[in-house]
Amino acid sequence: VKRYLFDDDHEAFRVTVRDFYVDQVVPEYTNWERKGVPPRHFWKAAGKLGLLSIQVPKEYGGAGRGGFLFNVILTEESRRAGIELDSFRMHTDITMPYFLRVANAEQQSRWLPRLVGGDAVAALATADVGAGCDDKALTVRAIRDGRNYIVYGSRTLACDGADADLIVTPVTTNPAAGRDGLSLLVIDGNSPRLTRGPKLDKVGPRTRGLAMLIFDDVVVPAENLLGEEGRGFSYLIENVAQERLSIAVNSHATAVKELHDTIEYAKDRKAFGAAVSSSQQTKFLLATCVTDIEAGQSLLDRALVAHESDELSAADAAIVKLFCTEMRDRVVDRCLQLHGDSDDMPQFHPIFAAYADAGLSPTYGASSEVMKLIIAQSLGI
Structure with a gap:
């Protein structure tokens, strides 16, 4: 289309x-x-x-x-x-x-x-060990001390933790205030007493620089406070639609890429003397993939138009993120099936990398179950 x-x-x-x-x-x-x-x-x-x-x-x-x-x-x-x-x-x-x-x-x-x-x-440090995607349960603390904040605690970055220079970090400045006690600090990656753990070996993309950050009484100038103290949660919520839209765009583009490569592979690969693409089952699988991708494209483009007009709601962002990440999972799974026996394929063949990441993509920016809760809330239930 x-x-x-x-x-x-x-x-x-x-x-x-x-x-x-x-x-x-x-x-x-x-x-x-x-x-x-x-x-x-x-x-x-x-x-x-x-x-x-x-x-x-x-x-x-x-x-x-x-x-x-x-x-x-x-x-x-x-x-x-x-x-x-x-x-x-x-x-x-x-x-x-x-x-x-x-x-x-x-x-x-x-x-x-x-x-x-x-x-x-730059990086955003919101993946807290033990808190998951619950921003209200973040455990990194910041205490005001004159012209500085003293920051302590640990956090795992979603990506860039190993290499980031400017780290936007949600910190709790008033534990008794709940979400109203969350603030945003920009922490210099070279700050004394900020320790980066080794880059973590993980499933999925291998260039994300995922690493543990440990704040051991890190001194952060008060002038590095973003916005107002206590409004960190609202600032995070204001950007969450674009974050989830970005995840949806990436998921959809990945599905398009894997389908394109699989079609070419199916045309070239022979089984029982004929191209794999000539099989009716192959045609059915690929047709299903195309239909899924086109549906996702229409949904995604509508969301992008809304976002350009600053009209994309949190619920709409959740819908497009839910569909596109799970659609990517379905498409990549079907494409992997058509690659057949993996004995003659290199260990890091792109389809394997895509398959490993596809299962994780619904968890980025909060899980599919969280997306469903947001959508349900928009229905008044």
Whole structure:
């Protein structure tokens, strides 16, 4: 089904992004996977090309372009190239809005030029050990001490924990106030007494830089408080729709990529003297995949239009995230079946990596069960 989201500027940007990925990322992506994080020169190159600065105002070195559709192109083209850039999405889609919408002018002048140029990598530290996705149960504490906060506790970042320079960290500043006691601090990744555990070996994308962060009485200047003390929870909720939309975009783009590759594989692979694609069962499986993907595309594009108009509700974001992540799981599972016996396939064949991550994608940005609860609440039940 033809899409009508993108204008000529978007499509010109798509060509630039596609060439960048093919020329500068794909040739060295295997090394990224071995090391577990994108190299620093990637961030500098992306910054030089303007990929980190699309929505950032011009006075801070950005392009000053509104809207989320450029971010969508960054994700779609990464999956088309066969690379997983979760750390990139963490920087541009998930963390950058806090610097654009919550940070004051002094903070923006201090941080945005570094983020735009690739001199600093940003991350959001919301995955608390023991708290899961319950932001109200976060255990990292911050005590005001004159002009500073003293931060203590531990947290596991979803990604970029091993390499981030500016870490947006929800902290509890008033334990007795519940959600109204949560605040956001930007913590420098080089702060004394901030310890990074080793990069964690995990299922799924291998370039996310997942690592434990331990705050052992870390001194954070009070001027690094984002917004007002006690409003951290509301700031997180304000950005959750875009976070889940970003996850949905990535999931859908992955399904498209795996279906494309599987169709080509089925045409080339022979079984019992005939191409696998000639089998009626193969045709049925692939037709089901296409139908799932097209349904997801329609749902996703409607959500993107709503988001561009600042009209995407939390419930609508939950619907699109729920459908697209679980659709990705279904599509990749069917595609894996068509690859047949794995004895003649390399250990890290892309279909295996896609399969490993597909089962996890419904848990990103809170599980499918949480999405269903949000949707049910919107129904008044």
